[in-house]
Amino acid sequence: MTGKIIKGVAGDYTVISETGVKYICRAKGIFRKNGITPLIGDNVEIEILSPEEGNILKILERKNSLIRPACANIDQVLVVFAAASPEPNLNLLDRFLIMMEKQSVKAVLCFNKTDIAKDERLKLLAENYAASGMRVLFASVLKGEGIEEIREVLRGKTTILAGPSGVGKSSLMNRLFPEGRFEVGALSERIGRGKQTTRHTELVETEKDTYLCDSPGFSSI
Ligand SMILES: Nc1nc2c(ncn2[C@@H]2O[C@H](COP(=O)(O)OP(=O)(O)O)[C@@H](O)[C@H]2O)c(=O)[nH]1
Ligand SMILES: [Mg+2]
Structure with missing residues (x-):
């Protein structure tokens, strides 16, 4: 049986099997x-020991792997910035995009909070990044706008969600995966950040064969 590692805590790896069962x-x-340490995102061969337990027998060949967050077989990074509040730091964004380009990681850009951004700002962002070759999306997670397009970009892929604090990443995760109940908002975000040192990176399966990682590593650049 094969499956994918979605979580790893102290040597216990949660694997979703090809039949959709977690072991x-x-x-x-x-x-x-x-000498290979299993990573989340790894496709693995498992033997099943009980309805809830198994052994990883083999790690299948990796397409790629990242160190921070420690994750294998990444297809793309969804970079989320707010079009307003917090004001987008485009210098930071550009450095971020260059860093990913250097690592040959495909990036898709999403500007959130279109509901509170001025039209001139949205126009400027669209024009600025049109020539980049990247797909550029605009969304208001709050209003539920642009979500279908995001789903479409994610479908069938393993994606790392990245971006500064307060731009709406957890809100987006909640939209895409309501069962996850990710903490949203300024205060919980601050508490959440304190927790991140001990928090384990995890892949969330938002749809069949569609995985999303809300990454502390990338977001803290
Ligand atoms: N106006 C507006 N606010 C949003 C939108 N998406 C998220 N927010 C708010 O922005 C704040 C930060 O959101 P959160 O999801 O915690 O951002 P994160 O730090 O990137 O995970 C919260 O108060 C959200 O309610 C949006 O599309 N429009
Ligand atoms: Mg968050």
Whole structure:
């Protein structure tokens, strides 16, 4: 049976099998044999021990891997910035995009909070990034606008969600995956950030074969 690692805590790996069942797996022999540590995003071969447990027998070949967040087989990064509030720091955004270009990671850009941004601002952002070759999306997660287009961009892929604090990443995660109940807002965000040092990176399956990682690593550039 094959599956994908979506979470790893202290040597316990949560694997979603190809049949959609979650197993808590250990990876005893693998690390010793070839020195590879399993990463979230890894496609693996598992043997099932019980309805909820298994062993990882083999890590299938990786397409790529990132160090921060530690994640394998990434298709793209969805970079979320607010069109307003917080004011977008375009210098930071550009540096961020260059960094990803250097790592050969495909980026899709999303400007959120169109509901509170001035038209001139939206026009400027659209014009500025039109020539970049990147797909540029505009959304208001609050108003539920642009969500279908985001879903379409994510569909069938493994995507890392990145961007500064307060731009609406958790709000977007909640839209796409209501079961997750991600903490939204200024205060909880601050508490959340304190927690992030101990928080484990996790992939969320928002649709079949569609995985999203709300990444502390990328967002803290
Ligand atoms: N006006 C407006 N506010 C939004 C939108 N999306 C999120 N917010 C608000 O922005 C704040 C930060 O959102 P959050 O999802 O916690 O951002 P994160 O720090 O990137 O995870 C919250 O108060 C949200 O309600 C939007 O599309 N429009
Ligand atoms: Mg958040």
